[in-house]
Structures are given as structure tokens and as C-alpha cells.
Amino acid sequence: MSFTLIHSDSSSKARAGLIKTDHGQIETPIFMPVGTSATVKGVHQHELESMSRHK
Numbered sequence: 001m002s003f004t005l006i007h008s009d010s011s012s013k014a015r016a017g018l019i020k021t022d023h024g025q026i027e028t029p030i031f032m033p034v035g036t037s038a039t040v041k042g043v044h045q046h047e048l049e050s051m052s053r054h055k
Contacts, residue, residue, distance in 0.1 A: 008015040
């Protein structure tokens with residue numbers, strides 16, 4: 001896995017980048033719920049489905 005910084009804002013801590021994993025690339029910033037033991041805590045399934053449709 002690697003992270004490449006694409007752009008940063010000198011007046012804030014905002015930044016945009018690219019995470020490269022074995023499964024593909026992820027453009028940041030991104031909301032990414034993290035699941036463990038086949039669960040995603042704090043986010044309902046219908047919210048996850050709604051987010052994936054709006055991507």
C-alpha cells in the first residue's frame with residue numbers, strides 16, 4: 001500500500017491524495033466505513049447502500 005499526495009492547501013491542513021492498494025486505487029478525501037468481523041459499526045446498511053449509489 002502506498003499514498004501519493006496530489007495537492008495540499010497551504011492555508012489549512014486539507015489535502016488530496018491517492019491510496020494504492022492490492023485491490024485498486026482510492027482517491028482521498030473519502031468517507032470510508034471500516035468493518036471488522038463482518039460488521040460495520042455505527043453505520044446502518046441502508047446508509048451504506050445509499051452512499052454507494054451516490055458515488
